[in-house]
Amino acid sequence: MTEKFDHFEVSxxxxxxxxxxxxSDAMNPDPDYSAAYLxxxxxxxxxxxxxVFTIGRxxxxxxxxxxxxxxxxxxxxxxxxxxDMGGFWRLLTHDSQLRWLGPEKGVMHxxxxxxVNAAWDLYSKRQGRPLWKVLADLTPTEIVELIDFRYLTDxxxxxxxxxxxxxxxxxxHEREQRxxxxxxxxxxxxxxxxxxxxxxxxxxxxxxxxxxxxxxxxKVGADIDDDVRRVRMVREAVGPDIKLSVDANQRWDVGxxxxxxxxxxxxxxxxxxxxxxxxxxLGHVAISRAVxxxxxxxxxxxxNRVMFKQLLASRAIDVCQIDACRVAGxxxxxxxxxxxxxxxxxxxxxxxxxxxxxxxxxxxxxxxxAVSGSTDGRWIEFVDHLHEHFVDPVRVVNARYLAPxxxxxxxxxxxxxxxxxxxxxxxxxxxxxxxxNESGRY
Amino acid sequence: MTEKFDHFEVSxxxxxxxxxxxxSDAMNPDPDYSAAYLxxxxxxxxxxxxxVFTIGRxxxxxxxxxxxxxxxxxxxxxxxxxxDMGGFWRLLTHDSQLRWLGPEKGVMHxxxxxxVNAAWDLYSKRQGRPLWKVLADLTPTEIVELIDFRYLTDxxxxxxxxxxxxxxxxxxHEREQRxxxxxxxxxxxxxxxxxxxxxxxxxxxxxxxxxxxxxxxxKVGADIDDDVRRVRMVREAVGPDIKLSVDANQRWDVGxxxxxxxxxxxxxxxxxxxxxxxxxxLGHVAISRAVxxxxxxxxxxxxNRVMFKQLLASRAIDVCQIDACRVAGxxxxxxxxxxxxxxxxxxxxxxxxxxxxxxxxxxxxxxxxAVSGSTDGRWIEFVDHLHEHFVDPVRVVNARYLAPxxxxxxxxxxxxxxxxxxxxxxxxxxxxxxxxNESGRY
Numbered sequence: 001m002t003e004k005f006d007h008f009e010v011s012x013x014x015x016x017x018x019x020x021x022x023x024s025d026a027m028n029p030d031p032d033y034s035a036a037y038l039x040x041x042x043x044x045x046x047x048x049x050x051x052v053f054t055i056g057r058x059x060x061x062x063x064x065x066x067x068x069x070x071x072x073x074x075x076x077x078x079x080x081x082x083x084d085m086g087g088f089w090r091l092l093t094h095d096s097q098l099r100w101l102g103p104e105k106g107v108m109h110x111x112x113x114x115x116v117n118a119a120w121d122l123y124s125k126r127q128g129r130p131l132w133k134v135l136a137d138l139t140p141t142e143i144v145e146l147i148d149f150r151y152l153t154d155x156x157x158x159x160x161x162x163x164x165x166x167x168x169x170x171x172x173h174e175r176e177q178r179x180x181x182x183x184x185x186x187x188x189x190x191x192x193x194x195x196x197x198x199x200x201x202x203x204x205x206x207x208x209x210x211x212x213x214x215x216x217x218x219k220v221g222a223d224i225d226d227d228v229r230r231v232r233m234v235r236e237a238v239g240p241d242i243k244l245s246v247d248a249n250q251r252w253d254v255g256x257x258x259x260x261x262x263x264x265x266x267x268x269x270x271x272x273x274x275x276x277x278x279x280x281x282l283g284h285v286a287i288s289r290a291v292x293x294x295x296x297x298x299x300x301x302x303x304n305r306v307m308f309k310q311l312l313a314s315r316a317i318d319v320c321q322i323d324a325c326r327v328a329g330x331x332x333x334x335x336x337x338x339x340x341x342x343x344x345x346x347x348x349x350x351x352x353x354x355x356x357x358x359x360x361x362x363x364x365x366x367x368x369x370a371v372s373g374s375t376d377g378r379w380i381e382f383v384d385h386l387h388e389h390f391v392d393p394v395r396v397v398n399a400r401y402l403a404p405x406x407x408x409x410x411x412x413x414x415x416x417x418x419x420x421x422x423x424x425x426x427x428x429x430x431x432x433x434x435x436x437n438e439s440g441r442y
Numbered sequence: 443m444t445e446k447f448d449h450f451e452v453s454x455x456x457x458x459x460x461x462x463x464x465x466s467d468a469m470n471p472d473p474d475y476s477a478a479y480l481x482x483x484x485x486x487x488x489x490x491x492x493x494v495f496t497i498g499r500x501x502x503x504x505x506x507x508x509x510x511x512x513x514x515x516x517x518x519x520x521x522x523x524x525x526d527m528g529g530f531w532r533l534l535t536h537d538s539q540l541r542w543l544g545p546e547k548g549v550m551h552x553x554x555x556x557x558v559n560a561a562w563d564l565y566s567k568r569q570g571r572p573l574w575k576v577l578a579d580l581t582p583t584e585i586v587e588l589i590d591f592r593y594l595t596d597x598x599x600x601x602x603x604x605x606x607x608x609x610x611x612x613x614x615h616e617r618e619q620r621x622x623x624x625x626x627x628x629x630x631x632x633x634x635x636x637x638x639x640x641x642x643x644x645x646x647x648x649x650x651x652x653x654x655x656x657x658x659x660x661k662v663g664a665d666i667d668d669d670v671r672r673v674r675m676v677r678e679a680v681g682p683d684i685k686l687s688v689d690a691n692q693r694w695d696v697g698x699x700x701x702x703x704x705x706x707x708x709x710x711x712x713x714x715x716x717x718x719x720x721x722x723x724l725g726h727v728a729i730s731r732a733v734x735x736x737x738x739x740x741x742x743x744x745x746n747r748v749m750f751k752q753l754l755a756s757r758a759i760d761v762c763q764i765d766a767c768r769v770a771g772x773x774x775x776x777x778x779x780x781x782x783x784x785x786x787x788x789x790x791x792x793x794x795x796x797x798x799x800x801x802x803x804x805x806x807x808x809x810x811x812a813v814s815g816s817t818d819g820r821w822i823e824f825v826d827h828l829h830e831h832f833v834d835p836v837r838v839v840n841a842r843y844l845a846p847x848x849x850x851x852x853x854x855x856x857x858x859x860x861x862x863x864x865x866x867x868x869x870x871x872x873x874x875x876x877x878x879n880e881s882g883r884y
Contacts, residue, residue, distance in 0.1 A: 096470045097474070101500045
């Protein structure tokens with residue numbers, strides 16, 4: 001009997017991270033890292049996993065968005081879908097009624113991304129290889145077929161993408177061996193959250209250096225005088241040779257960004273991240289020109305490939321920060337990798353959160369093997385947080401991500417974690433709620 | 443006792459418009475015009491109404507988005523909220539956890555818009571005046587306080603907005619009288635849906651002329667040869683003096699848009715609407731330069747004020763098409779009106795759908811009285827469709843919107859319509875579902 005896609009099993013999973021201020025920044029003071037988590041079942045019992053990452057409240061809206069896609073997938077032939085993943089992407093993304101809810105942005109687009117990623121997880125598991133390797137083994141023609149070039153052709157037509165991938169073929173096998181041997185560079189944000197005391201920041205920065213990190217990132221954007229003080233403090237602690245980036249989490253208007261980066265640049269910044277609204281392409285152009293040689297980075301909140309196209313083509317950004325769960329999954333991230341490669345802009349993924357490291361590492365590794373061919377000036381973000389909940393957690397050793405070797409995309413949570421942190425009825429949240437009733441805090 | 447905001451009553455209301463192909467276009471072949479409809483109740487029984495407009499599937503995601511805002515509003519003092527609507531807007535839009543789901547775009551932003559609009563509906567009813575008049579009676583300072591200038595200050599700082607509004611004060615009373623006497627110009631899209639036969643299009647175009655319309659709009663974007671044929675046919679039927687706009691509903695890439703508008707421009711186009719992705723600011727700049735003097739219009743899918751800022755500042759668009767339910771409600775539309783005024787770009791709202799005409803007319807009327815001071819080159823879109831479901835439907839006479847005189851924003855649906863078209867359990871949908879089981883069509 002033919003294998004079909006069966007039901008969606010969608011779970012609302014939330015980790016009460018706000019209690020420790022892990023992940024706190026100037027825009028997001030009290031995140032509860034959460035996942036609208038999809039188990040995509042087939043009629044023969046195979047399962048692919050994907051999720052939308054959120055920071056707490058509203059995770060149920062992402063759950064609703066994933067469920068809204070179910071009718072498009074239910075009953076499809078699994079072999080047919082997996083042999084035409086480009087067509088599957090278009091089927092979901094171009095459903096006219098769901099498209100109205102974006103178009104191609106926000107919760108609906110993120111929900112579609114979870115479904116696309118779940119199908120890729122299934123595909124990789126079937127192939128018995130990790131996602132990065134599955135992608136790296138595709139031919140240039142097969143990769144181009146995965147990408148929807150709608151709205152991209154003025155900047156990157158399909159034939160140019162094909163050329164770009166074909167030119168990257170030489171050395172592919174050797175790069176894969178290097179990746180398997182040496183891993184991929186990481187930087188860390190673990191030290192830099194805004195809610196932490198100075199002592200904690202300094203201790204964590206020193207710990208990061210001891211762990212081999214040579215690039216760390218600090219959160220800024222609350223108060224510029226305090227930012228100057230903290231960045232100076234950390235620069236003095238880590239010395240001049242460590243790369244130091246700062247992340248303003250969209251707190252500044254264009255004028256503020258230019259002025260504030262001007263003040264911070266004395267401490268030698270590797271990049272300034274999210275200086276203003278991720279929608280403000282022309283604003284980023286202005287900031288980028290004004291603060292050079294400090295490099296401008298953004299991407300974790302950039303809604304789709306059309307926005308990345310403009311940010312890259314206009315030289316608004318010097319660092320392209322893809323996110324595994326913001327755009328519509330693997331296929332759209334492939335388009336963004338190719339756009340970045342065309343303009344020679346290094347891709348340094350956003351990670352942290354919950355499960356973002358696990359998925360996004362595959363994209364950087366694929367990029368190294370099959371697209372850009374380089375790790376120069378490239379790092380995957382690393383935050384040492386919540387990995388224990390994943391079946392195949394990232395392995396970061398001496399500040400390098402080791403290449404995953406197990407089949408899949410990394411998105412699969414341990415079943416026990418899905419139950420324990422289920423919202424609002426999992427044991428963790430029921431206990432918190434009892435505590436709240438006693439203390440009045442929740 | 444102090445009046446507080448009480449619960450949200452949210453309804454999923456869908457009209458089965460796809461059966462008649464009303465509203466069909468190249469991107470949206472079979473819309474079921476729908477509303478995620480909010481009744482915002484207070485403890486003393488007052489109610490304000492607002493909604494997210496969608497085209498069918500996924501309306502339940504918009505319902506979830508509205509519900510996600512309830513905890514922010516529940517228990518707030520009504521007098522305090524209504525006396526600081528700028529603060530209320532910021533409270534909803536800057537909730538850090540909900541903001542992650544956009545930021546400021548897509549379903550979550552539209553859900554917040556419904557809540558903001560419902561509060562304005564309540565405010566207008568309390569004041570006993572229609573929304574346009576409530577807004578027009580505010581002082582420039584009061585208007586500026588309603589607007590969040592975050593991310594706008596590089597292009598429109600608050601003091602410049604204040605100047606702009608102050609310069610518009612002379613003649614305000616006289617314009618209000620003219621508005622009350624003459625109404626506001628309308629154009630119609632009723633004739634131009636793609637699903638209609640040639641005969642139906644021609645008959646409806648002639649009917650529009652007989653009703654006094656001097657500006658009509660046709661849908662294009664499916665097949666350019668057929669578009670050329672249809673636009674020629676309509677131009678020949680209506681003669682050279684009628685303004686004819688075309689709407690491609692985002693179907694084209696940048697290169698296609700330039701080539702296709704080039705072919706259509708021989709028929710004398712008033713504007714070309716949504717030539718490509720609403721996110722493609724730089725694409726619109728390229729199109730706009732290439733197709734001049736044909737004017738470029740967009741806005742119904744533009745996510746927020748930051749995108750409008752760039753479209754206007756870069757001269758990417760010549761016509762600014764605000765939408766009542768895409769951005770975060772009244773306050774954000776005020777920001778967009780001011781941005782358009784700064785660049786001298788006429789505002790021609792998107793309407794049609796369900797209830798969009800009813801709300802958006804207030805913004806154009808306010809714009810005429812208190813901002814731009816002009817109706818030259820400005821029309822509100824009109825589609826004669828589903829108005830019968832509203833408590834205070836628009837009145838369009840001789841191709842002009844008569845100024846509403848009843849209190850409120852126009853968003854209130856008849857309670858009977860909310861019940862009858864409730865999805866999936868209202869009588870209309872239950873009957874369709876029985877029909878479906880018999881015919882196998884649904």
